[in-house]
Amino acid sequence: MNNITIIGGGLAGCEAAFQIAIKGLSVRLYEMRPHIMTGAHRSGNLGELVCSSSLKSNSPSTAHGLLKEEMRTMGSIILDCAAKASVPGGDALCVDREKFGKLVTQVIESNPNIEVIRQEITDIPLDRPCVIATGPLTSPALADSIKQLTGANHLHFFDAIAPSVDSESIDYGKCFRQSRYDKGEAAYINCPMTHEEYEAFIDALVGARIANLHLEEEKNARYFEGCLPVEVIAKRGRDTLTFGTMKPVGLTDPHTGRRPHAVVQLRQENADGTVYGLVGFQTQLRQSEQDRVFRMIPGLEHAEFVQYGAVHRNTYIDSPNVLTSALHTKLDKGLFFAGQMVGVEGYMESAASGIVAGINASRIATGQSVVVPPKETIIGALLDYIANCPIDDFQPMNSNFGILPPILEKHPKKMRKELKVERARKAMREFSELSWGSAPNPARDSVS
Numbered sequence: 001m002n003n004i005t006i007i008g009g010g011l012a013g014c015e016a017a018f019q020i021a022i023k024g025l026s027v028r029l030y031e032m033r034p035h036i037m038t039g040a041h042r043s044g045n046l047g048e049l050v051c052s053s054s055l056k057s058n059s060p061s062t063a064h065g066l067l068k069e070e071m072r073t074m075g076s077i078i079l080d081c082a083a084k085a086s087v088p089g090g091d092a093l094c095v096d097r098e099k100f101g102k103l104v105t106q107v108i109e110s111n112p113n114i115e116v117i118r119q120e121i122t123d124i125p126l127d128r129p130c131v132i133a134t135g136p137l138t139s140p141a142l143a144d145s146i147k148q149l150t151g152a153n154h155l156h157f158f159d160a161i162a163p164s165v166d167s168e169s170i171d172y173g174k175c176f177r178q179s180r181y182d183k184g185e186a187a188y189i190n191c192p193m194t195h196e197e198y199e200a201f202i203d204a205l206v207g208a209r210i211a212n213l214h215l216e217e218e219k220n221a222r223y224f225e226g227c228l229p230v231e232v233i234a235k236r237g238r239d240t241l242t243f244g245t246m247k248p249v250g251l252t253d254p255h256t257g258r259r260p261h262a263v264v265q266l267r268q269e270n271a272d273g274t275v276y277g278l279v280g281f282q283t284q285l286r287q288s289e290q291d292r293v294f295r296m297i298p299g300l301e302h303a304e305f306v307q308y309g310a311v312h313r314n315t316y317i318d319s320p321n322v323l324t325s326a327l328h329t330k331l332d333k334g335l336f337f338a339g340q341m342v343g344v345e346g347y348m349e350s351a352a353s354g355i356v357a358g359i360n361a362s363r364i365a366t367g368q369s370v371v372v373p374p375k376e377t378i379i380g381a382l383l384d385y386i387a388n389c390p391i392d393d394f395q396p397m398n399s400n401f402g403i404l405p406p407i408l409e410k411h412p413k414k415m416r417k418e419l420k421v422e423r424a425r426k427a428m429r430e431f432s433e434l435s436w437g438s439a440p441n442p443a444r445d446s447v448s
C-alpha cells in the first residue's frame with residue numbers, strides 16, 4: 001500500500017490525512033504535541049483551534065460561507081466535526097473547542113489507514129509524497145530546514161499585513177492614477193490629502209486602539225524595523241509619514257493641478273485588478289478602528305475591506321516563488337505544503353488547502369495528474385492568489401469576494417456578489433464531476 005507522510009496534525013494536516021485515507025492509501029501523520037508545544041496550542045488534540053471558537057459565517061451569501069460549501073462538496077472532515085461540536089453562534093459556525101478537538105482526534109486516530117506518530121520532525125523527510133502542514137508556529141528546527149529548501153528570502157516569520165479593499169468600493173472621482181515621477185506605468189491609485197485632512201487623519205491614527213495580541217512576540221513585533229505598523233511611524237512625529245509611506249513627491253493631482261500635501265497609494269494586488277492594497281499601511285489597529293480611521297482617506301469613505309491589516313507571528317512561504325496552485329513545490333511534484341504556511345489566512349482557508357494537498361498527494365502516489373479547483377471558486381481563487389500573486393512582498397490572504405474574477409457583464413453592484421456565488425457553485429459542481437465523477441461528501445457519515 002502507498003505510504004504518504006504528513007507533518008503537522010492541525011487543521012490542514014488532518015484534512016489532508018483524511019482525504020488520503022478515504023482513497024484507501026495509508027498515511028503516517030507526525031504531530032509533535034503534546035511532547036513539544038507551540039506558543040499558542042494548549043492540548044495534544046489534533047486540529048486544535050488556537051484562538052477563537054468561531055469558524056466565521058456559515059451563510060453561502062458570504063465568502064466564508066461559500067468556502068464552507070465548497071469544502072463540504074470536497075468532503076471536509078473538519079467541517080463534519082464542526083457540525084457535531086457546534087454551539088449557537090447566529091450566522092457564524094461556532095464550536096465547543098474542546099469537543100471539536102476531541103472529535104477530530106478521535107476520527108483521525110481511529111482511521112485504520114492513518115498512523116499518528118507523536119514526534120517532532122526536524123528535517124524535511126526524503127519520503128514522497130510528503131505534505132508539510134506545520135502551521136504558523138512551525139517548530140524552529142523544521143523552519144530552518146524549510147528555509148534551506150526555499151532560500152532565506154522565501155520564508156517569512158511575521159505577517160505585516162496592510163489592509164486591502166475591493167476595487168469597486170473606491171471612489172475614483174477623488175483619486176488619480178499615477179506613479180511617482182511618472183516612472184513606469186500608472187500603477188498606483190493615489191488618494192490625495194490636503195494639509196487639514198492629513199492633520200485630522202494623523203490625530204485619528206495615533207489615538208486609535210490596538211488589537212488584542214496573542215503572543216509575546218506579537219507584542220514586540222512592532223520593534224522590527226522592516227514591518228513597522230503605520231500608527232507606530234505616525235507616533236514618531238506628526239510629519240514622519242509625509243517623508244515615507246505618504247510622501248507626495250513626483251505626483252500631481254489632476255483635480256487641483258498641484259502636488260497634494262500627502263497621499264495614500266493603493267496598489268493592485270491580484271491579476272484581475274479586483275483587490276487593491278494600501279501600500280505601507282501594515283497595522284495593529286483593531287478592525288473596527290481600521291474601518292473608522294482608514295475610511296477618512298479621501299476616496300475610501302465607503303471602502304469595503306477584503307482583508308484587514310495585522311501584524312502577528314506567522315511562518316509562511318513565499319508561495320508565488322516556491323509553489324504551484326496544486327500545492328506541490330515547483331521543483332518537486334512529490335513535496336506538498338498546506339495550511340497557513342502556504343499564505344492562506346484563517347482556520348477554514350488552512351483546512352481547505354489541506355483538502356487539496358491531500359487529494360493531490362494521493363493522485364501523485366497513484367500515478368494520476370494533479371487537480372486544482374477553477375479560480376471562479378473561492379478555493380481555486382485562493383490557490384491562484386498564492387501561486388500567482390504578482391506583487392513582490394507577498395502577504396497571506398483570506399477568503400473574500402474580491403479575489404474572485406470580476407463579473408464582466410454589466411449588472412447593478414449589489415447583484416454582482418450573487419452572480420459570483422452562482423458562478424462559483426457551477427464551477428465547483430463541474431470540477432467535482434470532471435475530477436471524480438460526482439460531488440462526493442465522503443466525510444458525511446464518518447464520525448460516530
Ligand SMILES: Cc1cc2nc3c(=O)[nH]c(=O)nc-3n(C[C@H](O)[C@H](O)[C@H](O)COP(=O)(O)OP(=O)(O)OC[C@H]3O[C@@H](n4cnc5c(N)ncnc54)[C@H](O)[C@@H]3O)c2cc1C
Nearest residue numbers: 008010011012032051052121134135139339340346347350
Ligand atoms: C496565535 C494565533 C491565533 C490565531 N487565531 C485565529 C483565529 O482566531 N481564527 C482564525 O481563523 N485563524 C486564526 N489563526 C490563524 C490560523 O487559522 C491558525 O493558525 C490555523 O490553526 C492554521 O492551521 P494549520 O493547519 O496551518 O496549522 P496548525 O493548526 O497550527 O497545525 C500545525 C500543527 O503542526 C504541528 N507542528 C509544528 N511543527 C511541527 C514539527 N516540526 N513536527 C511535527 N509537528 C509540528 C503543530 O503542533 C500543530 O499541531 C491564528 C494563528 C495564530 C498563530
